[in-house]
Amino acid sequence: MKHVLTCKHNLHCEKHMRTERPNDGRVVLVVDDEPQVRASLTRCLREDYQVLAADSAAAAFEILDRSPVDLILCDQLMPETSGVEFFARTRVTHPEAIRILITGYTDPEDMIRSINEAAVYQFIPKPWQPDHLLLTIKRALESRELARRHRFLSRELKFADDVLRRENDVLVRQLQDVYHFDRLVFVSDAMAQVCNLARKAAATDLPVLIQGETGTGKELMARAIHFFSRRNTFPFMAQNCGALPDDMLHSELFGHKRGAFTGAISDRLGLFPAADSGTVFLDEISEVSQSFQVSLLRFLQEGEVKPLGSDETRHCNLRIIAASNRPLKELVEQGKFRQDLYFRLRGFELQMPPLRERPDDIPLLAEHAARKYGETINRKIAGISSEALRLLRAHPFPGNVRELENEIRRMVALAEDGEFLSAKHMSPEFTCLSPDKADAAMAALLQGSRTLKQKVEALEAELVMQSLLRHRWNHSRAAKELGLSRVGLANKIKRYKLDQKQAQASRR
Ligand SMILES: Nc1ncnc2c1ncn2[C@@H]1O[C@H](COP(=O)(O)OP(=O)(O)OP(=O)(O)O)[C@@H](O)[C@H]1O
Ligand SMILES: [Mg+2]
Incomplete structure (x- = not known):
């Protein structure tokens, strides 16, 4: 690109000269009252920079006001004003221009003064060497560029941070509209409905059956019901029924007499009598044996506890809350859970919605x-x-x-x-399975010149793989989601050679 440089004060060949603007287009302003010096500096620099020249501070200011200048190279000794004085003014009027002083003196005090007053970037001693001068200018412009980028990135970062903070503020505000039911927090209507029903259940003394997938908050819900019931000053005791064999469970809940079985070295008060007047939470109720179901039913009907090895019964006033991951209704239909016990347990039936x-x-x-x-x-x-x-x-x-x-x-x-x-x-x-990546994978499959059969198969392989990834390669869950049997899923994995490690790596 050709540029016409005009300066009425320039006395030399650089005056009104046409200069080939260098690739990076950076502009250096040379200020010196000596025409020969201006000419030789211009010659030295014009290969790499667009050079402007002025014979005095006044001429230099005219140029600075008219066109952007990246770097000023100025002689210290000039008739009207010194280089440092000129730089002290440009520091205020054109702070973005880098200032380099060419000087015959290197008095340290002068140098410190000029650094403080005029923020001079560097001193070039006379007689100046072209290589040294070019290197100094190159470094100065590079470091200014780095500083500029640093400022830009800091601003971007701050801006990005501001966006995050704003989004977060919205979330925090939303948090303030959050509902609480004891330690359960939620905003969804689905949870609000369950919690409303639970509040009603809490006000009664009826048994409660809480069903839902693992980790949906069944135990938290049971505690909340106890906390909101009139029994809240009495104990809440929880028992996982899935973890113990029958007689142990019986002994845990109803207690035993010394010598009732091998190892029963002393009497034991069961959980039911210990929680008298409070609430007992029976987790994983679906896992208890048929015979234990009978004992439990008897307790629910009569409210009486008979410890193992004892002839005496004891009355216990308890609220029972039971929980199950598996739908009890289905187990009843399959004959694996007693219907009468199911009806007894579901005074209120709460279904925890999956997340x-x-x-x-x-x-x-x-x-x-x-x-x-x-x-x-x-x-x-x-x-x-x-x-x-x-x-x-x-x-x-x-x-x-x-x-x-x-x-x-x-x-x-x-x-x-x-x-x-x-x-x-x-x-x-x-x-590995962000919606964007999943969509991109799908789009890629549907492109290209494959036959319909090949595309359908590729799509099937992709859907099976996505389901497996979603369920951390758990075959049962993926098969359930896809509506396949485990064997059917295993066949597809084999057929499409699906591999967990490869699938994860390809989605990263
Ligand atoms: N709505 C909720 N608010 C706050 N924390 C919750 C909520 N739901 C569940 N949690 C937390 O999730 C975890 C699992 O909850 P909890 O043990 O009650 O689930 P669960 O349904 O009983 O699970 P499992 O069937 O595996 O026993 C707990 O740490 C609980 O604090
Ligand atoms: Mg639980």
Whole structure:
């Protein structure tokens, strides 16, 4: 690009000269009252820079006011004003231009004064050497460019941070509209409906049956019902019925007499008598044997407890809350659970909705968990990035709230103090199947010149793989989601040669 440089004060060949603008287009202004010096400096620099020249400070200001200048090269000794005085003024009027002083003196005090007053970037001693001069100018422009980029990036970073903070503020405001039922937090209508029913149940003394997938908050719900009931000043005791064989469970709940069985070295008060007037939570009720179902039914009908090895019965005033991951109705239909016990247990029946059916609760529960675990390990978490929230919302959460809590706990542990939780802190299962990546994979499959059969097969392989990834390669869950038998799924895995490690690696 040709540029016409005009300066009425220039006395030399650079006056009104046509200069080939160099590639990077950076402009150096030479200020010196000596025509020969201006000419030789111009010759030295014009290969690399666009050079403007002025014979005095006044002429230099005219140029500076008219065109942008990246660097000023000025002689210290000039008739009207010194180089340092000129630079002290340009520091105010044109602070962005780098100032380099050419001087015959190198008195240290003068140098310090000029650095302080005029922010001179560098001194070039006379007689100046072309190589040294070119290198100094190159370095000066590079460091200014770096400083400029640094300023730009800092601003961008601050801006990005502001966006995150604003998004987070919205979330915090939403958090204030959050509903609580004891320690259960939620915003979704689905949870609000269950909790409304639970409040009604709490006001009665009827047994409650809480059903729902693992990690949906059944135990938290049972505690909430106890807390909101008139029994809340009496004990709440929980027993996992799935973990014990029959006689042990009997002994745990009803107690035993010394010598009732081998190892019963003393009397034991069971959980039922110990929780008298309070609430007993029977978790995994679907797992108890038929004979234990009979004992339990008897207790529910008569309210009486007979410890193992004892002839005496004792009356216990209890509210029973039972929980199950498996739908009891189906077990009744299959003849695996007594219908009369099922009817007894379901004074109120609460169904905890899985997390994937109430995605609005995900950001809230994630924030809640981030705060909880942040406090536990004394780490300040600034919030959760919108990208991370998007990935969390897209996840199917087979392990429900417990899985979400575990993921957030891991993210909090990986984050630095004061940092936002973001996608980089997430486990591969969450990031390997982001909706964008899944869509891109689908789109790629449908392109190209394959036959219909090949495309259908590729699509099937992709859908099976996505389901497996979503369920961390758990065959039963993926088969259920896809409506296949486990054998059917295994055949497809074999046929399409699906491999967990490869699939995860390809989605990262
Ligand atoms: N709505 C909720 N608000 C806050 N925390 C929740 C909520 N739901 C579940 N949690 C948390 O999720 C975890 C699992 O909850 P809980 O043990 O009550 O589930 P569960 O349904 O009994 O699971 P499982 O069937 O595996 O026993 C707990 O740490 C609990 O605090
Ligand atoms: Mg539980």
